[in-house]
Amino acid sequence: MLKVFLSRLGQAILVMLVVSAVSFVMFRFVGDPVASMSRESATIEEKTELRRSLGLDQPVVVQYGHFLARTLSGDLGISYRNQRPVTQLIAERLPATLELVIVATLLSLALGIPLGVLCALKPNGVAARGVQALSLIGISTPTFVTGIVLILVFAVSLGWLPSFGRGQVIDLGWWSTGFLTASGMTSLLLPGITLALYQLTLIMRLVRAEMIDVLSSDYIRFAKARGLPARYIHFRLALRNALMPVITVTGLQIGSLIAFAIVTETVFQWPGMGLLFIQAVSFADIPVMAAYLLFVGLMFVIINTVVDILYAVVDPRLRARSA
Amino acid sequence: MSTLQPPVLAIDDLRVEYPLADGSVFTAVERASLVIHTGEIHALVGESGAGKTTIGNAVMGLLEKPGRIASGTIHIGGKPLDPNKGSAEGVVLGRDVGAVFQDPMTSLNPLFTVESQLTETMRAHLKLDRAAARARALQLLKDVGIPEPQRRLKAYPHQLSGGQRQRVVIASALSCDPKLVVADEPTTALDVSVQAQILRLLRDLADQRGIGILLVTHNMGVVAQIADRVTIMHRGMVVETGPTAEVLRHPRAPYAKALIGAVPRIDARLERFPVIGEEGKGRAAEARAVLRSKAERTGAIADGGPILSVENLQVEYTTRGVLPGSKGHRFRAVDGVSFSVNSGEVFGLVGESGCGKTTIANVVSGLLKPTAGRVTYRGHTIAGEGMVRCVGPLRQAIQMIFQDPYSSLNSRMRIGTILAEPILFYRLASSKAEAAADVARMIEAVGLEADAAQRFPHAFSGGQRQRLSIARALGARPKLIVCDEPTSSLDVSVQAQILNLLKDLRDATGLTLLLISHDLAVVRQMCDRVAVMRNGKLVEEASAETLFSTPQHPYTRELLSLVPTLDRIRGEAQAA
Amino acid sequence: MKTLTASPGLITRIGAPISVMVAGVVALVMVACALLASRIAPYDPTDLASFDLINAELPPAFSADGDPRFLLGTDNQGRDLLSAMLYGARVSIAIGGGAVLVAATIGVFLGLLAGYYGGKVDAVIMRVADVILSFPTILLALLVSGIARAVLPGAATAEWAPVILICAIAIHEWVQYARTVRAATMVETAKEYVRAGKVIGLPSRRIMLRHILPNVMSPVLVISTINLAAAVLTEATLSFLGVGMPPTYPSLGTLIRIGNEFVFSGIWWIALFPALALVILVVAVNLVGDWLRDRFNPKLRVKR
Amino acid sequence: MSTMNLGGIALAVAVGALAGFTAEAKTLRWSSPTDLTTLDPYAHTESFTTSMLHHVFDPLVRHGRNLELEPALAVSWKTVRPDTWRFELRKNVKFHNGNPFTADDVVASITRILDPGSRARGDLVAVDRAEKVDDFTVDIVTKGPYPLLLNDLSGIYIMDKEWMEANGALKPGDVSRGVSTAASTSAVGTGPFKVESFKPEAGTVFVVNPNWWDKPQHNLDRIEFKPIKSDATRVAALLSGELDLIAPAPLQDLQRIGNSSGFKVIEEPSLRLIMLSLSSRPELKTAPGQKNPMLDLRVRQAMWHAIDFEALKKRVMRDKSRNTGTLVAPQVPGFAKDNDQLFGYDQDKAKKLLAEAGYPNGFKTKLNCPNDRYINDEQTCVAIASMWTKIGVQTELQTESRATYFPRRDRGEFDNSMVGWANMPSMDGFATLSSLLAEQKDGYGGSNAGAYSNPKIEELTRKAAVELDEEKRRSMLVDALKEARDTVAYIPVHQQPVAWAMRDGVEIPQFPDEYVRLWFTNIK
Numbered sequence A: 001m002l003k004v005f006l007s008r009l010g011q012a013i014l015v016m017l018v019v020s021a022v023s024f025v026m027f028r029f030v031g032d033p034v035a036s037m038s039r040e041s042a043t044i045e046e047k048t049e050l051r052r053s054l055g056l057d058q059p060v061v062v063q064y065g066h067f068l069a070r071t072l073s074g075d076l077g078i079s080y081r082n083q084r085p086v087t088q089l090i091a092e093r094l095p096a097t098l099e100l101v102i103v104a105t106l107l108s109l110a111l112g113i114p115l116g117v118l119c120a121l122k123p124n125g126v127a128a129r130g131v132q133a134l135s136l137i138g139i140s141t142p143t144f145v146t147g148i149v150l151i152l153v154f155a156v157s158l159g160w161l162p163s164f165g166r167g168q169v170i171d172l173g174w175w176s177t178g179f180l181t182a183s184g185m186t187s188l189l190l191p192g193i194t195l196a197l198y199q200l201t202l203i204m205r206l207v208r209a210e211m212i213d214v215l216s217s218d219y220i221r222f223a224k225a226r227g228l229p230a231r232y233i234h235f236r237l238a239l240r241n242a243l244m245p246v247i248t249v250t251g252l253q254i255g256s257l258i259a260f261a262i263v264t265e266t267v268f269q270w271p272g273m274g275l276l277f278i279q280a281v282s283f284a285d286i287p288v289m290a291a292y293l294l295f296v297g298l299m300f301v302i303i304n305t306v307v308d309i310l311y312a313v314v315d316p317r318l319r320a321r322s323a
Numbered sequence B: 001m002s003t004l005q006p007p008v009l010a011i012d013d014l015r016v017e018y019p020l021a022d023g024s025v026f027t028a029v030e031r032a033s034l035v036i037h038t039g040e041i042h043a044l045v046g047e048s049g050a051g052k053t054t055i056g057n058a059v060m061g062l063l064e065k066p067g068r069i070a071s072g073t074i075h076i077g078g079k080p081l082d083p084n085k086g087s088a089e090g091v092v093l094g095r096d097v098g099a100v101f102q103d104p105m106t107s108l109n110p111l112f113t114v115e116s117q118l119t120e121t122m123r124a125h126l127k128l129d130r131a132a133a134r135a136r137a138l139q140l141l142k143d144v145g146i147p148e149p150q151r152r153l154k155a156y157p158h159q160l161s162g163g164q165r166q167r168v169v170i171a172s173a174l175s176c177d178p179k180l181v182v183a184d185e186p187t188t189a190l191d192v193s194v195q196a197q198i199l200r201l202l203r204d205l206a207d208q209r210g211i212g213i214l215l216v217t218h219n220m221g222v223v224a225q226i227a228d229r230v231t232i233m234h235r236g237m238v239v240e241t242g243p244t245a246e247v248l249r250h251p252r253a254p255y256a257k258a259l260i261g262a263v264p265r266i267d268a269r270l271e272r273f274p275v276i277g278e279e280g281k282g283r284a285a286e287a288r289a290v291l292r293s294k295a296e297r298t299g300a301i302a303d304g305g306p307i308l309s310v311e312n313l314q315v316e317y318t319t320r321g322v323l324p325g326s327k328g329h330r331f332r333a334v335d336g337v338s339f340s341v342n343s344g345e346v347f348g349l350v351g352e353s354g355c356g357k358t359t360i361a362n363v364v365s366g367l368l369k370p371t372a373g374r375v376t377y378r379g380h381t382i383a384g385e386g387m388v389r390c391v392g393p394l395r396q397a398i399q400m401i402f403q404d405p406y407s408s409l410n411s412r413m414r415i416g417t418i419l420a421e422p423i424l425f426y427r428l429a430s431s432k433a434e435a436a437a438d439v440a441r442m443i444e445a446v447g448l449e450a451d452a453a454q455r456f457p458h459a460f461s462g463g464q465r466q467r468l469s470i471a472r473a474l475g476a477r478p479k480l481i482v483c484d485e486p487t488s489s490l491d492v493s494v495q496a497q498i499l500n501l502l503k504d505l506r507d508a509t510g511l512t513l514l515l516i517s518h519d520l521a522v523v524r525q526m527c528d529r530v531a532v533m534r535n536g537k538l539v540e541e542a543s544a545e546t547l548f549s550t551p552q553h554p555y556t557r558e559l560l561s562l563v564p565t566l567d568r569i570r571g572e573a574q575a576a
Numbered sequence C: 001m002k003t004l005t006a007s008p009g010l011i012t013r014i015g016a017p018i019s020v021m022v023a024g025v026v027a028l029v030m031v032a033c034a035l036l037a038s039r040i041a042p043y044d045p046t047d048l049a050s051f052d053l054i055n056a057e058l059p060p061a062f063s064a065d066g067d068p069r070f071l072l073g074t075d076n077q078g079r080d081l082l083s084a085m086l087y088g089a090r091v092s093i094a095i096g097g098g099a100v101l102v103a104a105t106i107g108v109f110l111g112l113l114a115g116y117y118g119g120k121v122d123a124v125i126m127r128v129a130d131v132i133l134s135f136p137t138i139l140l141a142l143l144v145s146g147i148a149r150a151v152l153p154g155a156a157t158a159e160w161a162p163v164i165l166i167c168a169i170a171i172h173e174w175v176q177y178a179r180t181v182r183a184a185t186m187v188e189t190a191k192e193y194v195r196a197g198k199v200i201g202l203p204s205r206r207i208m209l210r211h212i213l214p215n216v217m218s219p220v221l222v223i224s225t226i227n228l229a230a231a232v233l234t235e236a237t238l239s240f241l242g243v244g245m246p247p248t249y250p251s252l253g254t255l256i257r258i259g260n261e262f263v264f265s266g267i268w269w270i271a272l273f274p275a276l277a278l279v280i281l282v283v284a285v286n287l288v289g290d291w292l293r294d295r296f297n298p299k300l301r302v303k304r
Numbered sequence D: 001m002s003t004m005n006l007g008g009i010a011l012a013v014a015v016g017a018l019a020g021f022t023a024e025a026k027t028l029r030w031s032s033p034t035d036l037t038t039l040d041p042y043a044h045t046e047s048f049t050t051s052m053l054h055h056v057f058d059p060l061v062r063h064g065r066n067l068e069l070e071p072a073l074a075v076s077w078k079t080v081r082p083d084t085w086r087f088e089l090r091k092n093v094k095f096h097n098g099n100p101f102t103a104d105d106v107v108a109s110i111t112r113i114l115d116p117g118s119r120a121r122g123d124l125v126a127v128d129r130a131e132k133v134d135d136f137t138v139d140i141v142t143k144g145p146y147p148l149l150l151n152d153l154s155g156i157y158i159m160d161k162e163w164m165e166a167n168g169a170l171k172p173g174d175v176s177r178g179v180s181t182a183a184s185t186s187a188v189g190t191g192p193f194k195v196e197s198f199k200p201e202a203g204t205v206f207v208v209n210p211n212w213w214d215k216p217q218h219n220l221d222r223i224e225f226k227p228i229k230s231d232a233t234r235v236a237a238l239l240s241g242e243l244d245l246i247a248p249a250p251l252q253d254l255q256r257i258g259n260s261s262g263f264k265v266i267e268e269p270s271l272r273l274i275m276l277s278l279s280s281r282p283e284l285k286t287a288p289g290q291k292n293p294m295l296d297l298r299v300r301q302a303m304w305h306a307i308d309f310e311a312l313k314k315r316v317m318r319d320k321s322r323n324t325g326t327l328v329a330p331q332v333p334g335f336a337k338d339n340d341q342l343f344g345y346d347q348d349k350a351k352k353l354l355a356e357a358g359y360p361n362g363f364k365t366k367l368n369c370p371n372d373r374y375i376n377d378e379q380t381c382v383a384i385a386s387m388w389t390k391i392g393v394q395t396e397l398q399t400e401s402r403a404t405y406f407p408r409r410d411r412g413e414f415d416n417s418m419v420g421w422a423n424m425p426s427m428d429g430f431a432t433l434s435s436l437l438a439e440q441k442d443g444y445g446g447s448n449a450g451a452y453s454n455p456k457i458e459e460l461t462r463k464a465a466v467e468l469d470e471e472k473r474r475s476m477l478v479d480a481l482k483e484a485r486d487t488v489a490y491i492p493v494h495q496q497p498v499a500w501a502m503r504d505g506v507e508i509p510q511f512p513d514e515y516v517r518l519w520f521t522n523i524k
Helices: A002-029 A033-037 A044-053 A060-072 A086-121 A126-140 A143-157 A182-215 A218-225 A230-268 A273-283 A286-314 A316-322 B052-060 B114-125 B130-143 B149-153 B162-174 B192-209 B220-226 B244-249 B254-262 B284-297 B357-364 B392-397 B415-425 B432-445 B450-454 B462-475 B492-509 B520-526 B544-549 B554-562 B567-575 C002-014 C018-035 C081-117 C119-133 C137-151 C160-189 C192-200 C204-240 C252-260 C268-296 D002-022 D047-053 D103-114 D119-124 D149-153 D161-166 D231-239 D251-259 D297-305 D309-316 D347-356 D377-391 D402-410 D430-437 D455-466 D470-486
Strands: A170-172 A175-177 B009-019 B025-036 B041-045 B068-076 B079-082 B097-100 B180-184 B212-217 B229-234 B237-243 B306-318 B330-342 B346-350 B372-377 B380-384 B398-401 B480-484 B512-517 B529-534 B537-543 D027-031 D061-063 D069-071 D074-081 D084-089 D127-134 D137-142 D193-199 D203-208 D222-225 D263-277 D363-370 D393-400 D416-421 D490-503
Touching: A002 A060, A002 A286, A002 C119, A033 A044, A060 A286, A086 A126, A086 A175, A086 A182, A086 A230, A086 A273, A086 A286, A126 A182, A126 C204, A126 C268, A143 A182, A143 A230, A143 C204, A143 C252, A143 D231, A182 A230, A218 A230, A218 B097, A230 A273, A230 A286, A230 C137, A230 D231, A273 A286, A273 D402, A286 C137, B009 B052, B025 B041, B025 B052, B025 B068, B025 B212, B025 B229, B041 B052, B041 B192, B041 B220, B052 B068, B052 B097, B052 B180, B052 B212, B097 B162, B114 B130, B114 B149, B114 B162, B130 B149, B130 B162, B162 B180, B162 B192, B192 B212, B192 B220, B192 B554, B212 B220, B220 B244, B229 B244, B229 B254, B237 B244, B237 B254, B254 B492, B284 B432, B284 B492, B306 B357, B306 B512, B330 B346, B330 B357, B330 B372, B330 B512, B330 B529, B330 B537, B346 B357, B346 B520, B357 B380, B357 B480, B357 B512, B380 B392, B392 B398, B398 B462, B398 C192, B415 B432, B415 B450, B415 B462, B415 C192, B432 B450, B432 B462, B462 B492, B492 B512, B492 B520, B512 B520, B520 B544, B529 B544, B529 B554, B537 B544, B537 B554, C018 C081, C018 C268, C081 C119, C081 C160, C081 C204, C081 C252, C081 C268, C119 C160, C137 C160, C137 C204, C160 C204, C192 C204, C204 C252, C204 C268, C252 C268, D027 D231, D069 D074, D084 D103, D103 D119, D103 D127, D103 D137, D103 D161, D119 D149, D137 D149, D231 D251, D231 D490, D251 D263, D251 D490, D263 D377, D297 D347, D297 D377, D297 D490, D309 D377, D309 D490, D347 D377, D363 D377, D363 D402, D377 D393, D377 D416, D416 D430, D416 D490, D430 D455, D430 D470, D455 D470
Parallel strands: B025 B237, B041 B212, B041 B229, B097 B180, B180 B212, B346 B512, B346 B529, B398 B480, B480 B512, D027 D222, D363 D393, D363 D416
Antiparallel strands: A170 A175, B009 B025, B009 B068, B068 B079, B229 B237, B306 B330, B306 B372, B372 B380, B529 B537, D061 D069, D074 D084, D084 D137, D127 D137, D193 D203, D203 D222, D263 D416, D263 D490
8 A cells, every 4th residue: 555655656746747847838838917917008018017026027947936936835826817816716616626527427437337238248239239329429529519419408498407507506614515406416417417428438338348358258257157147247246347447447537527627617607627727728827727737637646546546445466465 | 876877967969060250150069979977087188179178168058159059969967958048957057067267367256255256156056145155165175175274265366376276266166066067177277286286186076076077188198197088089079988098098099099199208218209190291301401511511510519508597586666776576586507508419497387497598598687697608608797798699509499389470470571580680691582592491491381481470370380480490590499398389299290390400400409398298208418497496407318217306206206197007008 | 233232242351340331431431532622622711712701601502592502501701611621621630640640659659668678668658658647638738739829929820730739639649559559569578479589689679660560550550540539529629629720721620619609590500510520520430440449359359 | 424414405495595585586697708807996907897896886987877977986076286186075975884985995995006016007007196185075196187087087996995904905916926805805895786795707696785875777686697608608598598688699699599589689889999900010020021011001001992891790790890990989089980981892992002002913911810809800800811812912810819819919929910999998099099009118009019100190199198178189189090090000890899688678778888787777
């Protein structure tokens, strides 16, 4: 277990260094906030003065040094646009994105695994072929198209589900949740499905492939030779082996779900971090962008550590090695 | 008594077919019949593709799709097997029929404990509760001779050794007291010593529990050791069947004779192996003569002097630590081994898996750097301390042939290209045309037709590939060829041919061979001198005659006693 | 009729189900049409002088008030939609193909090195790969193109945008190749033909390129097909987020992004046709890729 | 864990009950693509946020129903010296927290906005200080004679001094020093509505201020503002009944919304004028080493004649824009009908002019545009690039996000570029002169990206800056704008429309400055 942690720590430091280096490059290049920060008829002098007061006139290395020093002391700075501490902004948006990602992950696991098993057990059945075809369309349609189609059908035409936002949220401490109200839950559905669709098909296909693979393995043959019931072999034995890689992929995918949430949140006006990031990009709000990147990097490290530990818990071979 | 009971297994006129994609039908088994009674071990032997495993699978209802039983019957405990369902009414797979597969490493699910995998069968078939199943599992582990059964119950497969795993597999097969056990190559993946134990266990089970065992194997030694009756198969057909001693001593069918004759003997050395029809003799002698003349011209023909010497060789592997700088676990694969090989002789290196023999082969052929000690070739150090700078020409003198003929030739390249590679690389030919001529000669020298150069490796059988592999090694005009288990993945009849070829080549061109093998019989037949290795150390070195007739070291004696051979039966035959 | 009688033989020879054959043909036809866009398209939508705002938003020729000049109608600029789609598909496929090519080249190269040499080389390459993987494709592509646009003032132009998009997508995709090739190379390196090459004394470069490379290419082909589909989608998403191709040289993604603004306005064809084309293209390529993967993966093939 | 959930459910029930209770109230739910960036009126320069905060705060003088300047927190004013204005303040006005409004609040607010850390300092650049005369009289001292003080003050909201003191917000937040204040997230003003909750990107809720000093002309109890960035989603939310009003509404969807039963669309031209700035530099960036063809007036005229404004209006702007020949909107001082003459669309004439100027085969140039700033900006530019190319001016178009576009434009990287100008917040044509037409020096020419330079305009600009006689000042503006038109300083494209869509039953007046003034709104 210690080894897992140590290697993860090394990786975390590496990731964070790269992230801060990317932020460093961004300081220089991803637009200049001054234009967005000053009024329409601002003079050149006004803009120069603002640039100076933000420290943007200093050499890049010096700016980077300041940024690194501040970040290391836990201060991510103040948003140029909102003039509020970035940590506060992130904390405010975090629950929305995480709840969306959680719903999407649960949806994709809850549907992807059974469908994958179905396709593996009866690869030539009508149901399996249908699911396979649908899954192809699922991974072949851009998220933003799916999103707008869902809005058109379920919000505008049928009027069943809200088209945007989180609905009624309830504050539990600093965490605002949409899980506890009816409108919060219904609001989660469309964006959750949109976000889940890609991962769902991914998991379904992975489970199918792994399951087919496992079913042809010697130990499953041996289990058959021992006359164990088919259901037992499929769902208790084979599925467990087949799910091992699903853990890794799900973990990795959570990271890309957070990123894909940028698109979903834009389409559904979901007040999460993706929307914050997109707004920050169009305003060149450097502290927010840097914080977002650092956060995604951090999430990755955390998720991977969790996945590694989970893996070690589930797979006895690793458990023994890391013990 | 036993005649009143129905036989545990009766196969009558079985035919198994595989419909192919193009509409034709491949017949895997044809007109196969056999009967197994209580407490009887019936061996099903044959070379690869003989259809023996297909019969085992048919009995268990595990025929892989789209295979099907086309005709004939299988009765298990007197009850007929429904060819459509693949099972017999009233016969439950796992309860009445136990199975043991070849590879204990993959037969057990790595994610579940031994207990879970043992008890699930009992709970499914005998409706035992958890505690009862557990108690029975414990007893089973004791029965199959696993030490500390209590602790092993909680273990995962990867925590057990190969032999222990196979015992668990057997325990699992026995868990519901079956009348019949189908054991498909149960010892092939195991070392001799472990193999001997498992075979003894199987014999005991048959004798004490009265279980009928269908033993599918390719190993005649195993058959001779424990089988009561034997059925020999060839290309899906039964060629001979009867009591083991009778069949092995006096085989009637020509194929059976040839097969038994091809098994290398451990008791006495023969000049050549009897083979089933020698391949391509015609131009081989001619080509070999050319090779010999070339070798003589370069002035390096066997003179009997030392050609290779290994001095105090030591190889360590380090498993890498997680953090840089942290010391990983060290494992000494070869520990202070010294020996020397004389020009023109065949030097054998034997031992069980993991004893370090292949590591030595890798060091000698330059694939691995030793940790300490050195290897000299005709006085030049080619590996280890004081290694000479320019090893190129020295490398050329030492070539290697490998175990697996399927992976030793690059499947994406034509034979001609593969064989020309060393010739062109060492500039042994002045032009591509000359190289092609050389390649043709090599191919003929190993007994194949020269037009083989135009084809890809997949067009050849395993034995042919091994010949080509040898031809490639010859291309560099080596003085010494390291043969790393050259025949262990070949069928016995093919093995005999390849070994004969090696002997012929040695005789024709004065090559020196360093033969690495786990098979004592092969070593006995091939080698002039033999060294026995164990755990990275050399335990005994002697001339082959001395070693096999009067082994000095206890380990050598043990190894010799454990090898399942035909000799016992043959010996009895001669005595009779 | 002739093709009909010939097709069963062909099918059994390739061994693909009819759906895959159809998908393959569809994909090939679409790719061919896209590549020949400048020949077969009725107009050149990239020539600013060729279209007229007066013709904007004409419905497809087959609808009630359609204009026979424009088979699938015109877009909001008066461009012939069919031509724009053909050119757009060309851009999408070029970017997707380019990204796959760049990613595969880098990935195969690094994967070979890592798998063959192992040790430190392997550790360094794989650590870098891990870090790259920690950034989701979209985010990384967004960053790369954002930075590129700022560094190169001309980055958003028709000449540079595809290059940047290719790099932005490839920077994430190579990891998959590297990992796959590394694993395959490790397997191959342990095989005896490679040891044979080493015993002969062949230089490492020759062993890697001549012996190992051809043997690790089949998974690369499979990944490439599926990645081609993914890259086309990623490009579309980047276009949606505003960092895709310039509007004067639209890709399919850009066309969808533009069409997306018109879903409520009744000008349905601007959104529908490009989206349909994209989905059909990606589905077809994916179908072929799936089949290739199942075929090349011996574990997934039902054993004989 | 379970207790937390129970608490949450209890809370949910409570909130649900509350929602049921307020359902009777008149609530307006509306959306725009942008959100309030902050509640601190001095911490931003965005006109949308200014317009939203106007519901919470009052300025000293405000724009009335016809955008005329009228008394708000000040009841009257006069100039006591050329550089000193005296304001009489309104009595019996209370802030939302109950504190009375006095001269101290005005002085504290003006001092706060003039602080070096204040983002909005530029909005009051002419003011030197504010001085309290008595509790309800304040003097504002400018840096010199300044005719536009009232215009500037109309965007300066008055904050509560006591509240600022209590919350440490007497000085504005400062990004460079990492200081933020409570004013960013809470607002206490004197305005018609109070902020109930402020959740960026999720929504801001206002409730009516029953103690507002002015007589309400609206019947709202509650405003729920929910920003929706995506056009399609915003329209969908209106059509699905989740919103009452969207402002702005995408032009291409107006027809569809207007045709849907239960919805209506209102629109009018806004103050914002879209124009193209042409390079007046000696060389083009696209052709270094060669003389800039656009220095020739005939080339500029040709480029103007080449654009089919009618088609642009019809196709791109859906007939909602107003084509114009001058650089300011009719409502803005400086506008003159004589200047507002279109250059006719005439490709032949354009080609002829080009040939006369010595470019019969045209030349190569570039056009840079933002793609997320103005209404259908990218589409407009594609069309213009196409039209220019047709007369031989082969135009390479590059569009990009505002985040990179405007900094590059400020750095003078572009030859030809698009810019929109609304003369906000002063609502006076002088801003066009000082920022767009004057050369870049002495604090002028901040947005003169094409380096346009004209001695006559320089002179007029400097004179108008200090002219207190309104009549004379206006005629200077008119003269300068005529000169700009004659020399084709910029090509005006059109006046942007303000287009809003709403459900039937919402009555709301529209203003060309694009402000949504909900205190004039009635709903059924």
